[in-house]
Amino acid sequence: MFEHLKEQPADKILALMQAYKDDPREDKIDLGVGVYKDATGNTPIMRAIKTAEKQLWEAEETKAYTGLAGDPKFGDRMAELVLGDAVPLSKVARVATPGGTGAVRQAFDMIRMANPDARVFVSDPTWPNHLSILKHMEIPHVAYRYFDSETGGVDFEGMMSDLADAKRGDVVLLHGCCHNPTGANLNMEEWKAVADLLNKQGAIPMIDIAYQGFGDGLEDDAAPTRLVAAHCPETLIAASCSKNFGIYRERTGCLMAIAHEEGRHKVNQGTLAYLNRQNFSFPPDHGARLVLMVLGDDALRTDWEAELEDVRTGMLRLRQQLADELRERSGSDRFGFLAQHRGMFSRLGVGPDKVEALREKHGIYMVGDSRMNIAGLNEETVPKLARAIIDVGI
Ligand code: PLP
Numbered sequence: 543m544f545e546h547l548k549e550q551p552a553d554k555i556l557a558l559m560q561a562y563k564d565d566p567r568e569d570k571i572d573l574g575v576g577v578y579k580d581a582t583g584n585t586p587i588m589r590a591i592k593t594a595e596k597q598l599w600e601a602e603e604t605k606a607y608t609g610l611a612g613d614p615k616f617g618d619r620m621a622e623l624v625l626g627d628a629v630p631l632s633k634v635a636r637v638a639t640p641g642g643t644g645a646v647r648q649a650f651d652m653i654r655m656a657n658p659d660a661r662v663f664v665s666d667p668t669w670p671n672h673l674s675i676l677k678h679m680e681i682p683h684v685a686y687r688y689f690d691s692e693t694g695g696v697d698f699e700g701m702m703s704d705l706a707d708a709k710r711g712d713v714v715l716l717h718g719c720c721h722n723p724t725g726a727n728l729n730m731e732e733w734k735a736v737a738d739l740l741n742k743q744g745a746i747p748m749i750d751i752a753y754q755g756f757g758d759g760l761e762d763d764a765a766p767t768r769l770v771a772a773h774c775p776e777t778l779i780a781a782s783c784s785k786n787f788g789i790y791r792e793r794t795g796c797l798m799a800i801a802h803e804e805g806r807h808k809v810n811q812g813t814l815a816y817l818n819r820q821n822f823s824f825p826p827d828h829g830a831r832l833v834l835m836v837l838g839d840d841a842l843r844t845d846w847e848a849e850l851e852d853v854r855t856g857m858l859r860l861r862q863q864l865a866d867e868l869r870e871r872s873g874s875d876r877f878g879f880l881a882q883h884r885g886m887f888s889r890l891g892v893g894p895d896k897v898e899a900l901r902e903k904h905g906i907y908m909v910g911d912s913r914m915n916i917a918g919l920n921e922e923t924v925p926k927l928a929r930a931i932i933d934v935g936i
């Protein structure tokens with residue numbers, strides 16, 4: 543049987559991690575995989591998470607199964623974190639999932655069950671895993687224009703024009719904040735226009751929010767998701783706790799299905815639990831429990847928010863420093879977009895030859911599409927990157 547299997551394409555981002563490890567140069571710089579790193583290159587366990595873990599170790603009395611949706615209180619807290627009071631909880635079906643990726647996967651499964659003819663519209667570019675999961679599930683996708691490599695911003699006109707092709711029952715996948723891989727985001731006026739257009743077309747928004755708190759702050763980063771969820775009759779939300787709680791390997795995420803129509807909630811909730819059962823039964827609990835503890839305790843939550851804020855403002859400072867260095871060295875404003883982008887990533891918008899030159903000549907590792915992880919920098923390496931960018935002729 544196994545002779546029928548073919549070799550599958552490697553994940554390019556994960557392959558880059560290995561190439562970086564194998565590079566013997568001491569002054570190499572890793573701007574590859576999307577993991578937050580502090581100035582020393584460490585990915586810390588957040589203080590509040592460490593405290594919650596200690597408390598949990600003392601207090602936890604059983605590791606018996608939770609429920610198919612995970613601990614319902616985790617879903618409540620995540621719905622509050624992401625949605626605020628934009629939508630009553632009675633309209634939000636919610637389940638814990640193995641990471642944000644698990645939520646994305648379960649959302650696609652729900653879409654396929656609800657409408658086997660649905661196409662999923664994805665930004666060009668998007669997170670490569672969106673495409674690879676859709677392909678694996680044989681769900682057709684349509685790319686919509688998103689990034690304008692001339693300006694480093696969003697090609698909003700192109701995006702709206704492409705989304706006008708969405709039909710009733712199609713799904714439009716949007717990044718809630720901190721777009722991966724470009725770092726370019728819509729403003730609130732543009733989000734409102736997208737929500738209006740989807741409503742006009744009868745298309746359903748699916749929001750992937752994996753970086754809440756990494757852009758403009760916890761509340762501001764959730765504002766577009768809240769606007770869409772309040773404004774559109776149905777919305778899917780895949781939320782990840784990997785980055786903003788720093789619990790990558792615990793695999794913690796939440797899928798929400800919002801329906802404003804009376805009477806839809808029960809079946810949606812049952813469907814999400816059913817899909818968990820088909821795919822893995824009970825979702826992982828450890829990370830979800832830590833998140834629940836942090837969000838539900840005033841002292842832990844205050845400390846978490848403060849540390850997250852330091853992470854966010856640290857990345858903003860690096861962005862500004864890099865944009866300033868590049869303005870000085872290039873004598874132009876053409877890199878100003880780096881300070882406008884939000885989240886961990888920025889796409890330079892250059893070809894693979896330049897990315898390769900940065901790697902070969904300078905030991906600077908970024909993803910082949912010229913995406914760089916800003917958190918891979920520190921005050922000392924920013925000037926080195928700026929020098930290298932100019933040196934390879936970007
Ligand atoms: N969606 C996007 C756009 C991401 O960048 C990530 C990042 O890792 C995820 C979802 C999900 O991450 P995880 O499955 O680690 O929670």
Ligand code: TYF
Pocket residue numbers: 553555556574575576577669671722
């Ligand atoms: O885009 C990134 O770098 C992060 C981490 O298969 C990641 O989202 C990368 C590849 C992958 C899973 C997560």
